[in-house]
Amino acid sequence: MLLIIGDVHSQYQVINEQISFAEEKIGQALDAVIVLGDLGIYEQQLKKFFGKEGGHFLRKVYFIDGNHEEFSQFDHLVEKYQHHLTHLPRGHVTQICSHRFLSLGGARYMDALNSPSGSEIKDCDIARCLAHKSGEVDFVLTHDCPAGIGVPNAPGLEFYGNPGFERGEELIEHFKPQKWFFAHYHRWFDCKIGKSEFYGLPESWKGFGLLDEQGNYEAVEHAVAKHEDWLQSFIRKIFSL
Numbered sequence: 001m002l003l004i005i006g007d008v009h010s011q012y013q014v015i016n017e018q019i020s021f022a023e024e025k026i027g028q029a030l031d032a033v034i035v036l037g038d039l040g041i042y043e044q045q046l047k048k049f050f051g052k053e054g055g056h057f058l059r060k061v062y063f064i065d066g067n068h069e070e071f072s073q074f075d076h077l078v079e080k081y082q083h084h085l086t087h088l089p090r091g092h093v094t095q096i097c098s099h100r101f102l103s104l105g106g107a108r109y110m111d112a113l114n115s116p117s118g119s120e121i122k123d124c125d126i127a128r129c130l131a132h133k134s135g136e137v138d139f140v141l142t143h144d145c146p147a148g149i150g151v152p153n154a155p156g157l158e159f160y161g162n163p164g165f166e167r168g169e170e171l172i173e174h175f176k177p178q179k180w181f182f183a184h185y186h187r188w189f190d191c192k193i194g195k196s197e198f199y200g201l202p203e204s205w206k207g208f209g210l211l212d213e214q215g216n217y218e219a220v221e222h223a224v225a226k227h228e229d230w231l232q233s234f235i236r237k238i239f240s241l
């Protein structure tokens with residue numbers, strides 16, 4: 001059984017809390033976890049969790065890149081923390097348990113703050129995906145969703161235009177995947193186009209999905225506490241002075 005989870009934003013402890021809850025629920029150990037981008041690959045936060053606090057994940061964690069990662073140091077950090085995390089590069093097909101996953105991290109351009117250099121999905125990423133034969137892929141993993149599947153915008157973010165990255169329909173047409181998982185929009189979503197099912201996941205602290213050996217998927221709502229992030233901590237310190 002695989003646990004699929006959305007944006008973590010460096011709240012790494014949430015992954016372990018959801019693993020524990022899921023294993024209690026299903027009464028068995030999970031095979032692995034897949035994070036759908038925005039894990040929060042930032043040097044300081046990784047150093048704090050894995051170094052200073054001696055943290056580790058309870059199960060093997062795979063992840064795709066999102067748009068909120070430290071892209072200037074990404075390859076270095078992926079290598080440095082490879083014993084804790086396994087990155088699924090854009091346009092690669094990876095077998096996890098009995099399933100073959102096509103991974104495509106990144107997102108459509110939003111603005112300079114939310115789309116740092118290196119985060120944007122490019123034509124060469126799409127080409128790398130399309131280089132695989134359609135029969136090689138069971139499921140697709142993306143951070144952003146393909147444009148045009150009906151995902152509503154996050155409230156207040158309407159000025160970014162319609163959600164989704166361009167050329168997603170080429171991937172849908174080529175692979176006709178059984179299921180396609182994405183995050184980024186911080187909300188649950190599901191729809192079916194042809195024989196392909198699309199599932200959006202909210203932030204990791206609101207729930208996760210379970211994918212079994214037969215390819216059956218179940219969305220599980222389960223809220224866990226989110227720790228104070230550096231910005232909240234900074235604001236609290238300023239106002240407590």
Ligand SMILES: [Fe+2]
Binds near residue numbers: 007038066067107143
């Ligand atoms: Fe994102």
